[in-house]
Each structure stands twice: as structure tokens, then as C-alpha cells.
Amino acid sequence: DAGVTQSPTHLIKTRGQQVTLRCSPKSGHDTxxxxxxALGQGPQFIFQYYEEEERQRGNFPDRFSGxxxxxxxxxxxxxxLLLGDSALYLCASSLKGANSPLHFGxxxxxxxx
Amino acid sequence: xxxxxxxxxxxSVPEGAIVSLNCTYSNSAFQYFMWYRQYSRKxxxxxxxxxxxxxxxxxxxxxxxxxxxxxxxxxxxxxxxSDSATYLCAMSLGGADGxxxxxxTHLIIQP
Numbered sequence: 001d002a003g004v005t006q007s008p009t010h011l012i013k014t015r016g017q018q019v020t021l022r023c024s025p026k027s028g029h030d031t032x033x034x035x036x037x038a039l040g041q042g043p044q045f046i047f048q049y050y051e052e053e054e055r056q057r058g059n060f061p062d063r064f065s066g067x068x069x070x071x072x073x074x075x076x077x078x079x080x081l082l083l084g085d086s087a088l089y090l091c092a093s094s095l096k097g098a099n100s101p102l103h104f105g106x107x108x109x110x111x112x113x
Numbered sequence: 114x115x116x117x118x119x120x121x122x123x124x125s126v127p128e129g130a131i132v133s134l135n136c137t138y139s140n141s142a143f144q145y146f147m148w149y150r151q152y153s154r155k156x157x158x159x160x161x162x163x164x165x166x167x168x169x170x171x172x173x174x175x176x177x178x179x180x181x182x183x184x185x186x187x188x189x190x191x192x193x194x195s196d197s198a199t200y201l202c203a204m205s206l207g208g209a210d211g212x213x214x215x216x217x218t219h220l221i222i223q224p
Contacts, residue, residue: 004156033211035212040121040216041216041217042117042119042201042203042214042215042216042217043157043201043212043214044214045212045213046211047211048211050209055209056209056210056211058211090156090157099145099164099207099208101147101162102147102159102212103159104156104157104158105156106154106155106156107155107156
């Protein structure tokens, strides 16, 4: 039973560029959430997707956008990268409507230079 | 004042000791409480998941939630060196609400 998988594992980008991160949810899960974890901090909620729509959003600017596909996989896009966007980006999946706990992937480490 | 306060540590204890980790929070509307363990260069791994107040036990782990005091705890019995990791508390309102995490406590179990 595959857990949450994310790609790529590491990424280096230059300030001002755009980046796309990918996530496949745990088998049987239909809801995907994205979190940003800065070094030494707890994860911060970016947004949640269900039925290909953004259901809830945290305190992140519009430079952060996402998409969910019919197979429940998801992408996180970040435009106009800033140095402060350097972080571990975590994808988590769950079942909607059951207040089910989140299961996290191992993340994508993004470095912006 | 942050919504969730957690002492970052590090907390160093000898093998076999009982470990106590805790978080305080300010939003009385939180209903769901979780503890995650995160090893270096890995994603958070769910340890305990509780709803509202009370205790929950799973093997060597016990989670306690005191909503009247806005205080949650995780106890680890018979601690092992493999328990060395960062422990994150998290909580949510339920529904589509995202999790609000503490900063995490770095735990070191000395052999």
C-alpha cells in the first residue's frame, strides 16, 4: 500500500522563477493538502483540495496556487519565487468528511538562490 | 501570542525514561488534536489522533487532552534511542480546516 509520494525530492531555483511540485495521495484517499515547513518551524497550512477544487486556504499569497486532477493527485505551483520561499513543502492526504487524520509525504526541499 | 506554543528543546533523557511532551494553545474552538513524529529529512508521521478531551493510549504512547486548560500532552514510556526525533503537536477545528502546528520539540534519547 503506497503512502503519499512527492516529486521531486530536491529542487534549486533562482529568485523570480516559477516551480511546480507534485503529489500522489495515499491509496484510497481523495483529499490533498499542502504545507510549507521552514527550517526549525512547524508546517504551515497552504491549502486543501477536494473534488478538484480549493476548499480552504491558509495565509499565503496568490503566488501559491494548486491543482487537483481526477485521479486525486495534485500540483503546487509557486510563481515569482522569493528567497523566503526556501522550505520543505509537504503534501498530505486524507479522506474528506470523516475528519480523518492527515498522512504526510516526505516532502520536496526547495532552495531559492 | 502564537496559537500553539511548544518548547523547541532540545530535551535529552536517558534510555528507558518516561518522556513528557506538551503544547498549549489559545483557540478554544480546536476539536482535533494530533501528535506527529518527524525524523530528519522525512515527513511527519502520525502517532496519535484524539477528538476533544480525554486520554488515548497506543503501545508505549499516551496522549492527553485537557480542553479546559488548553493543554495537550504526549507521554512516551520505556523510551528508546529510536524515539529520538522532533515531535510536533497539531490541532484543527475539523472539516476542511488546516492543521495548526507547534514548532516541534527536538527529543534526544541517550543510550
